Amino acid sequence: MSDALPVEVTSPTPLLELRGISKEFPGVKALDDVSFAIYPGEVHMLLGENGAGKSSLMKVLCGAYRADAGEFYYKGEKVAISSTADAQKLGIAVIFQEFSLVPYLDIAQNIFLGREPKGRIPGTIARSKILADAKHVLDTIGFDIDPSTTVDKLGVAQQQMVEIAKAISQNARILVMDEPTAALSDRETELLFALIARLKADGVSIVYISHRMAEVFALGDRITVLRDGRRIDGVRPADVTPDQLVRMMVGRNVDMTYPRNFADKPGELLLEVKGLTASTGISDINIEVRRGEIVGLCGLVGSGRSEVARAIFGADPTSSGEIIFDGKSMSGEPDLAARRGIALIPESRKSEGLALLRSVSDNLVVSALKKLFPSGLFDQRGAQRTSDALIRQLRIATPSARQTVGLLSGGNQQKVVIGKWLAAGSKLFIFDEPTRGIDIGAKSEIFALIDRLVAEGAAALMISSEQVEICHVCDRAYVMREGRIAGHLTRNELTEENIVRLGMHHA
Amino acid sequence: MTDISKDAMMPPRSFLSQDAIQMFYRLLAALLICAVLAVLSDSFLSLGNILNVLRQASLTFFIASGLTLVVLTAGLDLSVGANVALSACIAGTVIHKTGSPALGILTGLACGGIVGLLNGVMVTALRIPSFIATYGMLWVLNGLTYWYMAGETLHGFPAGFRQIGSGYLFGLPIPVYLLLVFLGIGTLFAQRTIWGQEIYAIGANPVAARLSGIPVARRLLLVYAVSGTMAGLASIIFLSRLNSAEADIGESLTLPAIAAVLIGGTSLFGGVGTVFGTFIGALILTLVLNGMNLLSVSANWQPLVTGIIVILAVWLDMKTRRRAQ
Amino acid sequence: DGETIAVFTKNQTNPFFQTVRVGADNMAKTLNAKTLQYIPTKPDSIPEQLSQIEDVVVKKPSAIVFTPVDYKAMVPGVEKINEAKIPVVNITDRSAGGKFLSFVGADDYSLGLETARFMLKTLGGKGNIVIIEGVKGSLTNVDRVRGFNDALKENAGAKLLASQPGNYQRLQALQVMENLMQSNSQIDGVLAANDAMAVGAIEALDGANRKAQVIGINGTKEAIDAIKSGKLLASGDYNGFAQGCLGTMMAIRSLRNQPVISEIVLKPTVITKDNYQPFDVPLEQRTCPTFEEASKLGAK
Amino acid sequence: MREAAVVSQPNPLQRIPGVAIVLVLLIALFSAIAPGFLSVANLSNVLVQSTILTMLALPMTLIIMTEGLDLSMGAVLTLTSLCVAIVSLATHSMLLGLGAGLLVGAAFGIANGWLVAILGIPPFVATLGTLGMAQGLSLIVSDGQSVVGIPHSVRDIYSSTLLGIPVPIVMALVTYAAFHGLLYHTRFGTYIFALGGNREALRYAGLSPNKLLIAVYALGGAMAGIAGLLMTARMNSGHPTAGLGLEFDAIAAVAVGGTSFERGNGWLLGTLLGVIAVGVLRNGLNLISMPSSVQVASVGILVIVALFLDGLRSRA
Numbered sequence A: 001m002s003d004a005l006p007v008e009v010t011s012p013t014p015l016l017e018l019r020g021i022s023k024e025f026p027g028v029k030a031l032d033d034v035s036f037a038i039y040p041g042e043v044h045m046l047l048g049e050n051g052a053g054k055s056s057l058m059k060v061l062c063g064a065y066r067a068d069a070g071e072f073y074y075k076g077e078k079v080a081i082s083s084t085a086d087a088q089k090l091g092i093a094v095i096f097q098e099f100s101l102v103p104y105l106d107i108a109q110n111i112f113l114g115r116e117p118k119g120r121i122p123g124t125i126a127r128s129k130i131l132a133d134a135k136h137v138l139d140t141i142g143f144d145i146d147p148s149t150t151v152d153k154l155g156v157a158q159q160q161m162v163e164i165a166k167a168i169s170q171n172a173r174i175l176v177m178d179e180p181t182a183a184l185s186d187r188e189t190e191l192l193f194a195l196i197a198r199l200k201a202d203g204v205s206i207v208y209i210s211h212r213m214a215e216v217f218a219l220g221d222r223i224t225v226l227r228d229g230r231r232i233d234g235v236r237p238a239d240v241t242p243d244q245l246v247r248m249m250v251g252r253n254v255d256m257t258y259p260r261n262f263a264d265k266p267g268e269l270l271l272e273v274k275g276l277t278a279s280t281g282i283s284d285i286n287i288e289v290r291r292g293e294i295v296g297l298c299g300l301v302g303s304g305r306s307e308v309a310r311a312i313f314g315a316d317p318t319s320s321g322e323i324i325f326d327g328k329s330m331s332g333e334p335d336l337a338a339r340r341g342i343a344l345i346p347e348s349r350k351s352e353g354l355a356l357l358r359s360v361s362d363n364l365v366v367s368a369l370k371k372l373f374p375s376g377l378f379d380q381r382g383a384q385r386t387s388d389a390l391i392r393q394l395r396i397a398t399p400s401a402r403q404t405v406g407l408l409s410g411g412n413q414q415k416v417v418i419g420k421w422l423a424a425g426s427k428l429f430i431f432d433e434p435t436r437g438i439d440i441g442a443k444s445e446i447f448a449l450i451d452r453l454v455a456e457g458a459a460a461l462m463i464s465s466e467q468v469e470i471c472h473v474c475d476r477a478y479v480m481r482e483g484r485i486a487g488h489l490t491r492n493e494l495t496e497e498n499i500v501r502l503g504m505h506h507a
Numbered sequence B: 001m002t003d004i005s006k007d008a009m010m011p012p013r014s015f016l017s018q019d020a021i022q023m024f025y026r027l028l029a030a031l032l033i034c035a036v037l038a039v040l041s042d043s044f045l046s047l048g049n050i051l052n053v054l055r056q057a058s059l060t061f062f063i064a065s066g067l068t069l070v071v072l073t074a075g076l077d078l079s080v081g082a083n084v085a086l087s088a089c090i091a092g093t094v095i096h097k098t099g100s101p102a103l104g105i106l107t108g109l110a111c112g113g114i115v116g117l118l119n120g121v122m123v124t125a126l127r128i129p130s131f132i133a134t135y136g137m138l139w140v141l142n143g144l145t146y147w148y149m150a151g152e153t154l155h156g157f158p159a160g161f162r163q164i165g166s167g168y169l170f171g172l173p174i175p176v177y178l179l180l181v182f183l184g185i186g187t188l189f190a191q192r193t194i195w196g197q198e199i200y201a202i203g204a205n206p207v208a209a210r211l212s213g214i215p216v217a218r219r220l221l222l223v224y225a226v227s228g229t230m231a232g233l234a235s236i237i238f239l240s241r242l243n244s245a246e247a248d249i250g251e252s253l254t255l256p257a258i259a260a261v262l263i264g265g266t267s268l269f270g271g272v273g274t275v276f277g278t279f280i281g282a283l284i285l286t287l288v289l290n291g292m293n294l295l296s297v298s299a300n301w302q303p304l305v306t307g308i309i310v311i312l313a314v315w316l317d318m319k320t321r322r323r324a325q
Numbered sequence C: 001d002g003e004t005i006a007v008f009t010k011n012q013t014n015p016f017f018q019t020v021r022v023g024a025d026n027m028a029k030t031l032n033a034k035t036l037q038y039i040p041t042k043p044d045s046i047p048e049q050l051s052q053i054e055d056v057v058v059k060k061p062s063a064i065v066f067t068p069v070d071y072k073a074m075v076p077g078v079e080k081i082n083e084a085k086i087p088v089v090n091i092t093d094r095s096a097g098g099k100f101l102s103f104v105g106a107d108d109y110s111l112g113l114e115t116a117r118f119m120l121k122t123l124g125g126k127g128n129i130v131i132i133e134g135v136k137g138s139l140t141n142v143d144r145v146r147g148f149n150d151a152l153k154e155n156a157g158a159k160l161l162a163s164q165p166g167n168y169q170r171l172q173a174l175q176v177m178e179n180l181m182q183s184n185s186q187i188d189g190v191l192a193a194n195d196a197m198a199v200g201a202i203e204a205l206d207g208a209n210r211k212a213q214v215i216g217i218n219g220t221k222e223a224i225d226a227i228k229s230g231k232l233l234a235s236g237d238y239n240g241f242a243q244g245c246l247g248t249m250m251a252i253r254s255l256r257n258q259p260v261i262s263e264i265v266l267k268p269t270v271i272t273k274d275n276y277q278p279f280d281v282p283l284e285q286r287t288c289p290t291f292e293e294a295s296k297l298g299a300k
Numbered sequence D: 001m002r003e004a005a006v007v008s009q010p011n012p013l014q015r016i017p018g019v020a021i022v023l024v025l026l027i028a029l030f031s032a033i034a035p036g037f038l039s040v041a042n043l044s045n046v047l048v049q050s051t052i053l054t055m056l057a058l059p060m061t062l063i064i065m066t067e068g069l070d071l072s073m074g075a076v077l078t079l080t081s082l083c084v085a086i087v088s089l090a091t092h093s094m095l096l097g098l099g100a101g102l103l104v105g106a107a108f109g110i111a112n113g114w115l116v117a118i119l120g121i122p123p124f125v126a127t128l129g130t131l132g133m134a135q136g137l138s139l140i141v142s143d144g145q146s147v148v149g150i151p152h153s154v155r156d157i158y159s160s161t162l163l164g165i166p167v168p169i170v171m172a173l174v175t176y177a178a179f180h181g182l183l184y185h186t187r188f189g190t191y192i193f194a195l196g197g198n199r200e201a202l203r204y205a206g207l208s209p210n211k212l213l214i215a216v217y218a219l220g221g222a223m224a225g226i227a228g229l230l231m232t233a234r235m236n237s238g239h240p241t242a243g244l245g246l247e248f249d250a251i252a253a254v255a256v257g258g259t260s261f262e263r264g265n266g267w268l269l270g271t272l273l274g275v276i277a278v279g280v281l282r283n284g285l286n287l288i289s290m291p292s293s294v295q296v297a298s299v300g301i302l303v304i305v306a307l308f309l310d311g312l313r314s315r316a
């Protein structure tokens, strides 16, 4: 522990310490001799690029993965954590990056899964108690919802809140949050931050993984940076600048201003949406996108941005309105849109973007099959060549193009989803939260990529919940509210305040 | 967590593709069965017997090859056997009525194909899970066939037509040539065409496939129609081989075909498997039944042995195949 | 007049039961009665036939003509019919219990015995023989195969090579035969427990360019054609038509308070090249034995 | 969070699957055209006939909710029915027979669970394999013959009544109540939802999905044992093909009843309605003497129509 930080005098021994943790997956050394200490009542930020091993380390911590090597010390005493039960006994609770919710159970049952209050008859559950307890926990985190709602009815943000409630309810001493805000809107994020402050005051230690630099400085008491499965350094937020952190994470300098060559003169009209209405809850949508520009689509979670994207792409049926692409009216299934040159990078890469069991190569060429093999005859080597080129171009961290895509880290998976549309040579790219769960290095690469695409004559429509990104990157933006376009912001008007003002209800 | 750590223990991908290794194991198993049978029965290794095995395997293979495509899309077609029965009966009637085998063959294939297409429509347009849709179809087809045949048997077909099922060419039964042809076509289609790739993609994740611009509904229609048409082909082979057709021929064909697909390493979850594997699967099944006949094992043991083989084959497959969680 | 007779048969797929049903329909029409056919949707399904009995008991037909899908398992069903006081005639397989007005059937044992005897006579009392059995445990199969075996025992020169089941199915019989031909270079005679299997065996022999004498049982149209063309040596006449029509006749007669014959066991006829003509007519044109002819059979 | 608060409450009407509509329509239709359909005797018939299928379809619902399937149920039922017959014949004891049936059924269930949970074999494959084994064993222990002469105590199970209600109906009702309580009011039931919905969640909660899975399949096997007793009682004999194919009827009933094959979305009452709908359809068609070929097709059409209606409603 040579590189351990000077520790606060009040708590000389860490609450929990991991020493020399190693974990290998086929072809990947996910963790290599990582040591990590958590002190009582601190918020410990864990940073690193996609695939750096953050989630893996936390899964080892909570007993979900068994480490190949390494030791655990709880309050200075050596302990074994070989199952989630062990970890729970030590007071460790985790909010996972992937949800651990059961869709057809209600919120209360999900929160207390495995810890149900016993009913009078053995084996049964005290229904009124579980509901009351759940209500109590939900109130603690400021989430106002009926706990007997089944989880399948909830949106992503709401599910994330339930996930948080579930972890809180365990009264943990150590709470791990793996990118908890990735799916939250600002309102919920604020609630979460307030909650974190309260927990901290109660002496709960929090390990917090995030790709959002602002959060790192707003919340963190201490920062540990991982890179390629190794612990690079541990620092205090006061002692570093964002740039330094980024350099630690990626091992080189990264420009975080997302420089763009804004189009002074937008190109010809590529996409024109007129009065689009769909049963998914959007109505009278009017949007224009020209070649060479990046158009933002912002608004609160649930304002219908994804629905607009899906309707344009033909993924949802529309009831009225017109979509004119490249001068011609268009209506039909996604295959038609794709053939015409529209690309959709969907909101959920795992369920909508990737065939997780197939290889990186298979996923990269799937949209470009017609283009790459005009004869209709498929050739594995040709596919391999194309995907190797894309892997290099996008810097996808994978042992080979043959690797199963489900084994890549989230950020690299996202790159694969984008890569498949590059291969297809699309003209209009619709990005739905393209940087969700993506590290800073990858983020700037992706923005650079989008910039290059539009510079070469393509166009982009970008949905993002991170208003900073919209403001930095977009030429102009539409703001949505309750399924309608609430306003349009030109390059000069594009500020976070304006977005919020237009997007808020009854502004 | 044991699953994940077990996964993690598996060897990394080697240069040989996973599928090739799987196929190698499977061939090895088939050869092993052959070796055991050759030791136990002197008649096993005779040319005649080997041709027998191939010919018997071919009928299962025709049905199972189309089914493989369906299973690759994570679907299932339980109606194949009933489809064979109906197609055989209709094709047989056409041959009887018109005297033209060619017309009969076309009708049989068309009938099979149309039934398959209807399955496809139920799965795509009506969005009924394939397992249930084809189970419903199975009974509808049975009802139709029973009504149409009214307990009669069709029999006695022109000699030329009968050659397809029972004739020889250069010492090899004609179904064996057909088997090789369709094995080739099936493999090429699945592995070497973009349609094949799209089918794998659909099986692996239908939602992602649709959002990747694959016309999922059309491909599924194609796959079910192909499966139906292959059942139609099997009905023609059946008709010409047995020189007759009756309403109940289908029932005993479905489960062996599914078993062949599974033994052949195609995953019911879709996206994994090959037509060649199905061929080996059909071969292994046939070999075992053939062996039991040669050794005069009571037929009471057949379901038991088949059951064990199916489980064993899939288990070994999983042991040797590395999967993402 | 106008009685409704519920006719139960085992399945819709075996041509034999079609002849039974046509026989019953014919007789009912002649006697101005009506038939209702009950057939399990899954061939030979015991639970389904039991359900059908229960449903029919609610419907109360005048009488029932009954073929049990399984002669032992259907006894509770028959008892239900008895309880409901619906007169019932048993045809084809003799039920192991219950009260019947009358039984009409063919004697499977002597059918097996006589057809096998005929083949062995043709072969000169010697040769290598294989038996292709039907569904294990079914009454017809047990008795037919017993008949085959007893005929073989009478001929010291005949050697039984194998006795394998083909489950009354053409394809299975064909494959079993193909496989048996591999382990046995000389097969002189094939005793098949029904016609479909006999024809399957013939296809296998043809395919291998081998010759053997084959016999079947049931006297189906297909078998008659095969006998005509010389491919099939003989088929035992199981006479479904007569079973159906006589069964129905007994049921209606009893309803009309006419005398019935309590047991008719149809004599086995071995259909061969020399006597097939009366069987070579469409089902509908066959004639039913008269009551007097039937009494003679009953007096056997 | 105002914008997120508009969660639609589960609308009970929306949960009525296609089968409920179909069932009401069928009952109305047959009451009108089939004389005797509405008689107490006939309705009791329909219900009694549905009991064996109920016994299979209820545990099948749970198994399907775990994203599983049990194709071996029909064959295991056949085997347990034979066991009941053989053991009660040998010992003259109905209870010993039932015990044997339960034991063999549970053993097959545990084997299924073991194959699925521990060896990780897909349920379809594992149970297709055990289907073959159970069927083979049935043929082997019975040598293809019926087993008869079993004591009357077995038969009485099927034919006697309790407070004027036929015992099989009582058994089915008790079973339904037990399953309902189990699924909706116990921890085990909660975990069944999780087995299909999110197995990882169970692991993180420190529970063993494998043990739970084995328990679910074992329950299925044991229920096949009880159904085996009913089957033997019904036939007053054991028969090596008696229950073949029943598993598909059970699966069809579950599917018709609105249980989906994904993510643990199951509905127990729907299954019961599904079973009854199949029973009503068969019974009604028999009463109006529909030609058998139409009856064959009818169940297929029922399945397709019910699922189509379900699809329509879920999309609406």
Ligand SMILES: Nc1ncnc2c1ncn2[C@@H]1O[C@H](COP(=O)(O)OP(=O)(O)OP(=O)(O)O)[C@@H](O)[C@H]1O
Pocket (backbone or CB within 6 Å): A025, A026, A028, A029, A030, A048, A049, A050, A051, A052, A053, A054, A055, A056, A057, A097, A407, A408, A409, A410, A411, A412, A437, A439, B004, B008, B325
């Ligand atoms: N079950 C697994 N099998 C094989 N490889 C795995 C598995 N889980 C993770 N990996 C690999 O281990 C490495 C670390 O992954 P991990 O999920 O810990 O990254 P991360 O830092 O959380 O990234 P992200 O920010 O994208 O979530 C990656 O290369 C990933 O592909």
Ligand SMILES: Nc1ncnc2c1ncn2[C@@H]1O[C@H](COP(=O)(O)OP(=O)(O)OP(=O)(O)O)[C@@H](O)[C@H]1O
Pocket (backbone or CB within 6 Å): A153, A154, A155, A156, A157, A299, A300, A301, A302, A303, A304, A305, A306, A307, A347, A433, A465, D003, D004, D005, D006, D007
């Ligand atoms: N208030 C809500 N009530 C119920 N479900 C909601 C609500 N808001 C959002 N959802 C769910 O979350 C999904 C995402 O919402 P939608 O796509 O309309 O919003 P968006 O503006 O695209 O937001 P996001 O930033 O999450 O993509 C919706 O399809 C819906 O299922």
Ligand SMILES: [Mg+2]
Pocket (backbone or CB within 6 Å): A054, A055, A056, A097, A178, A410
């Ligand atoms: Mg992660």
Ligand SMILES: [Mg+2]
Pocket (backbone or CB within 6 Å): A305, A306, A307, A347, A432
């Ligand atoms: Mg969205």
